[in-house]
Amino acid sequence: MKIKxxxxxxxxxxxxxxxxxxxxxLKPCVAAIVAQDQATLKRIKDHALQGKWHGYREFYPARYMVITEKIMMAGS
Known part of the structure; x- marks a missing residue:
């Protein structure tokens, strides 16, 4: 999978x-998301969001950082 x-x-x-x-x-976190590395995803507390943020995910690479992401397939 290519990341853009x-x-x-x-x-x-x-x-x-x-x-x-x-x-x-951030680099190991993004690599874990692409590879679906469950141990790392659990460590960074990766989870899906709900409500108006449905379709987005959030993770915490450090105590003071929150990253919100939306993964889209090519052509989307």
Missing amino acids: ATKAFERELKKLKKKHFPIEI
Whole structure:
């Protein structure tokens, strides 16, 4: 599976880099989501959201970071 970041995600990542957030911790989290590594997904507390956020997922790579994602297949 190939991962493609949206422009909005890239902008947010750039802002975090400027604020010296440890963004290198995101790479193993994204790899675990793609590979469906259950041990890592449990550690980062990956879960589906409900209500108006239905279709999105959320995970916590660090205590002070919350990442909300939407996984779409190619062509979607």
